[in-house]
Amino acid sequence: MGIQERKEREKEQRREEILNAAQRLFFEKGLQNSTMDEIAELAELSKGTLYLYYGSKEDLYLAVMLRGFDLLHEMIAEAEKQATQPAEAMWMMGKVYYEFFEKHRNFFRMFHFLQYPGLHKQVSPEMMESCNGQTQKTWKLVIDVFNRGIQEGVFRRDVNPVEAAVILWSSANSILLRIDNECDRWKQTLNIDLTQVYFRSNALLLQAVMTPEAYARASFVSEELPTTISQS
């Protein structure tokens, strides 16, 4: 009796349709300015139905965000595979994060909602759990690269891989955020190209955690950056 299964499939499909509608609206107007009524209308469903599939507007928002997070995870995993060496992998990951930021800025912006629990009014514990699971998956990827790098003598032995991952990721993240919000202001008032700052910051930190020998051999960074931080 495949009826049960067909029903499951149909339900899953409906979940996706709702998500599609929500994504379109959240991208266009953000969390605050999108209403559940609008999303329902776009999904050609009634508002009540949305609540059969998602516990709250915030859960729905995070469900869309998770799509973006999956995408980023895929891109980072891909970059890691392409690289021939752990330090290069880290550098590529930084590049790929920038690429993600450029191409999928709407997703990038959604990440912050997860990061500020002060904004959560109706996030369900289950959704929170899902989000934590996803983030841990990506952290693991980065930390593993560091561990391999240490074993291969590319990263300093006295570097704690988890700490290094936190430092590199956090700083990348916060500079991207600044690019998103203040890029023009910095360009105009101080003639600073924040995108350059992003890559230089990554290069600087990468150098700091690499062994001097490995850094001397690594050409991938300097090929793309004339000097680590230059008086442009």
Add this chain to the structure above:
Amino acid sequence: MGIQERKEREKEQRREEILNAAQRLFFEKGLQNSTMDEIAELAELSKGTLYLYYGSKEDLYLAVMLRGFDLLHEMIAEAEKQATQPAEAMWMMGKVYYEFFEKHRNFFRMFHFLQYPGLHKQVSPEMMESCNGQTQKTWKLVIDVFNRGIQEGVFRRDVNPVEAAVILWSSANSILLRIDNECDRWKQTLNIDLTQVYFRSNALLLQAVMTPEAYARASFVSEELPTTISQS
């Protein structure tokens, strides 16, 4: 005729009283969960009066935030005065930001609202202007220290002071944010002390922008950190 002036003073005082009430509530419940009715009641005024002094709830929130920002600015300026040398000044500023974070976490949390324009629904251009003015003041302080450091040969000549300031500040900020939200999780799942990560990240970046000679002479960092990033 001092009546005009007395009225001015009274008005200013009322502005402060409203701000006090708002601060108490925002600290306790955050932006979203505090209502203008509650703030009005606490200030022993009617809701309509609040709108005579502040254009919107968000403006009021940012006005409270600016108090915190002033406080941070004072603390940073003080740290800078205490230091005998630009690199030490930078290190002290990092320490002082942590101190601020510990003692005035409610203010720290408020800063993020300014940083995410996606959250702004009713922020007035005037308030935005005030906030930008304040932040620029603090940026100038940090950048000046860098400039002095370069002149004194403490920081690398090929370092753009503005870029260095952005990198150091951004990374500090985003690690503090992580401490605020995820400190326990990192401790429990990976046995990582994010506070250590904060100071090590600062030390790492500071070293990266210092001249080797100046770093060799600088004892203030290593005195407080056995190793920059250690396998604890």
Add this chain to the structure above:
DNA sequence: CGTAATAATTGACTGTTAGTCATTTAGCAA
């Protein structure tokens, strides 16, 4: 004083919207 003019304050009201739930509709089995 008393009164008119002005300024400050009020709180009832409006519009919006997240979330609910009794009712209806659709799909399936017997």
Add this chain to the structure above:
DNA sequence: TTGCTAAATGACTAACAGTCAATTATTACG
């Protein structure tokens, strides 16, 4: 055809930011 279950509906409620006509307090002036 009938009864049963699951899915979907949309009118309704509660909460709340922001408004504004009416009220009260303050000052200026004859």
